[in-house]
Amino acid sequence: MVAELAELVAFESPSDDPAALERLARHLERRAGTAGLFVRRVHDSPPVVRADIGNGPVRVLLLAHFDTVWPVGQLAIMPCTTTDGVLRGPGAYDMKAGIVIAFTALDVVAREGWPAHLSATLLLTADEEVGSGASRPHIEQLARESRAVLVFEPSLEREGVKSARKGVGNYRLVAEGIAAHAGADPRRGASAILELARQIVAIEALNDPARGLSLNVGVVSGGSRSNVVAERAGADIDVRVTSRADAEAIDRALRALTPVNPDVRLTLAGGLNRPPMERLPGTAALVGRVQVIATRQGYDISEGMVGGGSDGNFTAALGIPTLDGLGADGDGAHALDEHVRIASLPRRAALVASLLAEWPDE
Ligand SMILES: [Zn+2]
Structure with a gap:
């Protein structure tokens, strides 16, 4: 598993580099094909690779992304x-x-005898770090056809699993005022910066850590x-919510912002990118099963x-039980000290292999 992981890391794959993503996509397609999975390219650029095993009526979707936040050349630095x-x-x-954990788990189950009632689809995407615009329809379509979704993002500390995630919204608020000479004629102006500063205070006041x-x-x-x-000023706003109701309330509050200075116009763009991944009853059952294993x-x-x-936020929002954090233990996502605890690799693969091999026939 270490050798395979080192091999994948050697294929640098930033979300915004189509040629680099294509090279890794082809490598992953070869890898999946060699393992006996049925491989299809379901989207070209950014690549989305689908690999299937088993013919049973009970389908499980395994999700992993192979894009990273790191530019080509980072490998020389890290x-x-x-x-x-x-x-x-x-x-x-x-x-x-x-990805290595998912491949290894599928290899193990296939070698021991794939359960007749089960089929698994491994979907490998390349735009997760930039919002999953192209892959989202494929993820959602396959999730609807599946009994559950397993997501191979990193684990919680000490190999915990993630059963809920906050929803993420991205907004941009733009203020447009009236430019004027600051010395000769300031009263003719309407400062977009002053207006935006006032709005920022109002936006920050919407924070509710207890919720x-x-x-x-x-x-x-x-x-x-x-x-x-200043004629023009803009602010980028990141929003995190635990429920859809909160997402809607915040959206309403942001759209209701009105200028303190009537000579300044406010426009709001954006919205909820990822709905909250709420802990569904089916997700709790999956947690119980991995805990027993x-x-x-x-x-x-x-x-x-x-x-x-x-x-996983997209699939849970469809009501499909979604268990996330089945990837490696470690730390430093998106940071220079990014690392994996090697001991977690075989443990995770064994956990997922058992989860699949013992999947209920119903
Ligand atoms: Zn990730």
């Missing part, structure tokens, strides 16, 4: 190394290790020079919610 039980490298933890509801104005820009009353294999598995979104 070389792939294995020391002290840890593998480092760009994209190793988020989430090439998850798990957060808004962050993470980027502001505006104005042209210090001696001009882990106990039998000699360790405990915790369960938790996280603030970041994944493609």
